[in-house]
Amino acid sequence: MKALKYLNQYLWKYKWYLILGTLFTIISNLFGIIPAQLVRYALDLVIETVDIYYLFNGTGLQSQMYDIFAFSILLYGLLILGMALLKGIFLFLVRQTIIVMSRHIEFDLKNDVYRHYQTLPTSFFRKHNTGDLMARISEDVSNVRMYVGPALMYGINLIVLFFLVISYMLTVSTKLTAYVLLPLPVLSVSVYVVNNMIMKRSQEIQKQLSGLSTYVQEAFSGIRVIKSFVQEKHSFDNFEKEAENFKRKSLKLTRVDSFFYPIILLLIGLSNILIIYIGGQEIINGNLTPGNITEFILYVNILTWPVMALGWTTSQIQRAASSQARINEFLNEKTTLVSEKNLIKSLEGGITFRNIGFIYPDSGIQALKHFDLEVKQGESVAILGTTGSGKSTLAHLLCRLYDPTSGEILIDGIPLKDYDVHAYRRQIGYVPQDVFLFSDSIRNNVRFGSSDMPMERIEQAVKDADLYRNIQDFPQGFDTVLGERGITLSGGQKQRLSIARAIARDPRILILDDCLSAVDTHTENIILNNLKRIMDHRTSVIISHRVSSAKLADTIVVLSDGAIIEKGTHAELMGNNGAYRELYEKQLVAEEI
Incomplete structure (x- = not known):
């Protein structure tokens, strides 16, 4: 009893x-x-x-x-x-x-x-x-x-x-x-x-x-x-x-x-x-x-x-x-993701990673070690690397789905742990690698969590994600109800709808976690050109294994086994003849073939 x-x-x-x-x-x-x-x-x-x-x-x-x-x-x-x-x-x-x-x-x-x-x-x-x-x-x-x-x-x-x-x-x-x-x-x-x-x-x-x-x-x-x-x-x-x-x-x-x-x-x-x-x-x-x-x-x-x-x-x-x-x-399970000061303030977008180390608590795998990076307000950074290099872990830490095992993350010079968790997450836009859509209309999936979002913003977000013409082809348009986990749509359409959901919130920090892997090169170029306007004056973190997705970034970081092996602009990294150039040339040849 x-x-x-x-x-x-x-x-x-x-x-x-x-x-x-x-x-x-x-x-x-x-x-x-x-x-x-x-x-x-x-x-x-x-x-x-x-x-x-x-x-x-x-x-x-x-x-x-x-x-x-x-x-x-x-x-x-x-x-x-x-x-x-x-x-x-x-x-x-x-x-x-x-x-x-x-x-x-x-x-x-x-x-x-x-x-x-x-x-x-x-x-x-x-x-x-x-x-x-x-x-x-x-x-x-x-x-x-x-x-x-x-x-x-x-x-x-x-x-x-x-x-x-x-x-x-x-x-x-x-x-x-x-x-x-x-x-x-x-x-x-x-x-x-x-x-x-x-x-x-x-x-x-x-x-x-x-x-x-x-x-x-x-x-x-x-x-x-x-x-x-x-x-x-x-x-x-x-x-x-x-x-x-x-x-x-x-x-x-x-x-x-x-x-x-x-x-x-x-x-x-x-x-x-x-x-x-x-x-x-x-x-x-x-x-x-x-x-x-x-x-x-x-x-x-x-x-x-x-x-x-x-x-x-x-x-x-x-x-x-x-x-x-x-x-x-x-x-009796308690969350460890608690705010120390419950700080609620508008974000400017500056991000600082200080000697970050992270080990997954359930598996014991070390995903990051001695990771240092500073992204100024309004800048964009691309995180490149092969599978298992720790790219998605950075997105999880930045969304505060986990706390670092060691080191700390600063947002606008303030420790991330000081921010109220929900107030902070409302100001970021996150497009996960594993897209999840709800069994609801396209309209409600785009404005997820923002019931008062005007239709003009929804349509603009969908256009920026290059999905507007596909939606027009559906008999019910924006009222089309998606199947479980978005099964009604193709892989590329699901990714683009996920992008539209993130940018429709007008976030101060935009995180794209390998979100263009399921679209072709032509569609990728259209979306990236649209994102160039969206990312202007907005801090953006682009995580990808494809070099083409990194061309809009001010800074490119190459990860391997959870550590930074190269960092710089596209021109600087190409001149170094290192891992980035090797990755770039391999993907260029693959695209030509």
């Missing part, structure tokens, strides 16, 4: 739902117990009256006695019916409070988990797969809702009912009550043993479900690759194996759950036998009436459903505890 303590804040927030729900539960159970006493009175009335009734056989008094007797029985029947109706009304109110509360808590918890996900650094998402993240915010939160909703409702009902019923039973016969409650210790031990098994198997099921969700998500995301390599059967076989493991673990849990009901029914049946046997002796001794025995049997039957629900309730609590422990595991 320790993991479930996290939910106390929500229970306190919606305490009036819980208080009213508990009150309505008490009232509904009162209306459920009183009919048992009415049945006792009615039965005793019948037994006491029937002998007297036959004594006056054939007299006019017998008819009068029958009328009084019939009216009394009718009155008891109407009272029992009225009690049942009132119990139903208050049961409705119980659900309208406790179950509604659980839906509010589910809503708040999902929002809190999703909000917390967004605060976590990129390294967190590199360590955990998407299926696991989705399982914790969907399946696990649903299990928790079952605890704060139905399980809590049945648990409160069980406690209230036990207290009320046993109190009434003790007022009738302490001896008979003791015999009726005799099987309860056995029931408690059984519940304890089975619950330990449920806890373990519930955790296994949740882990398996996360793995299954991850596999399905990856399979559907890569469906084009699966079809291209004709691996549909292999993919299905793998899914079937994962589903078979999930089924097997679920069946193991079901077998344990199935022990509850036979055990409870056996113990309830034993209680009924004890009532009849001990109660019969008490009737013979003149201590109880047949109505008392009937009342006790009704009390035991009233307890039957709550006691049967005890197993289900305990199972749900154990599942919720397991799920909440998984949720807490991620909620």
Whole structure:
């Protein structure tokens, strides 16, 4: 139950739902117990009256006695019916409070988990797969809702009912009550043993479900690759194996759950036998009436459903505890990307890298070492290098998706850690190497995060990215809805749309991370010529492995194994006859061929 303590804040927030729900539960159970006493009175009335009734056989008094007797029985029947109706009304109110509360808590918890996900650094998402993240915010939160909703409702009902019923039973016969409650210790031990098994198997099921969700998500995301390599059967076989493991673990849990009901029914049946046997002796001794025995049997039957629900309730609590422990595991993760001074100011664009070193926390790979570079306001710098040289890592550090392992980055002479993270990121435009587009219209993808962006700016950004004519060819133009991850567009169109999204924000610092790799040379020249105007008076960082993308830059930096091996202008580097010239000549020959 320790993991479930996290939910106390929500229970306190919606305490009036819980208080009213508990009150309505008490009232509904009162209306459920009183009919048992009415049945006792009615039965005793019948037994006491029937002998007297036959004594006056054939007299006019017998008819009068029958009328009084019939009216009394009718009155008891109407009272029992009225009690049942009132119990139903208050049961409705119980659900309208406790179950509604659980839906509010589910809503708040999902929002809190999703909000917390967004605060976590990129390294967190590199360590955990998407299926696991989705399982914790969907399946696990649903299990928790079952605890704060139905399980809590049945648990409160069980406690209230036990207290009320046993109190009434003790007022009738302490001896008979003791015999009726005799099987309860056995029931408690059984519940304890089975619950330990449920806890373990519930955790296994949740882990398996996360793995299954991850596999399905990856399979559907890569469906084009699966079809291209004709691996549909292999993919299905793998899914079937994962589903078979999930089924097997679920069946193991079901077998344990199935022990509850036979055990409870056996113990309830034993209680009924004890009532009849001990109660019969008490009737013979003149201590109880047949109505008392009937009342006790009704009390035991009233307890039957709550006691049967005890197993289900305990199972749900154990599942919720397991799920909440998984949720807490991620909620306890804290971001390291915090602002030290929460500085909010307009950027001018000066960038300084001072002895930067960076090691990826999840893999331990050193991506940068002793990196020094200064980019003045309004200047542009091109970062060139082969795959794995550390180019994209610089973009991640500049967007503050990570913090350097050593050294520091200054923006306008102020440490990057001093800036408010969100205020800083709003003033930069980033075009990632791995383009991601949302399942939304082209218009909304361009103005992503800026709902008030005028249409003129959207169109200009698209024109600068050389995508305007392609959009005009679509039947719905800017309202064309893209498929998942922009699957509707070609690779080059996705890159150009990503560029349009970045420049539409009018950023002070523009970061282009190998964003022209999927376009042809002609389109690249058009985009670069348009970017020349955009980059004017704007600090720009162009990251690429193609020399042609660097021709607009004021300074060119060549990286190798995370370190700078050359730096200068195009003319200076060509005169050095070093790595840059070799790279330039190789790509020039390749383009000519």
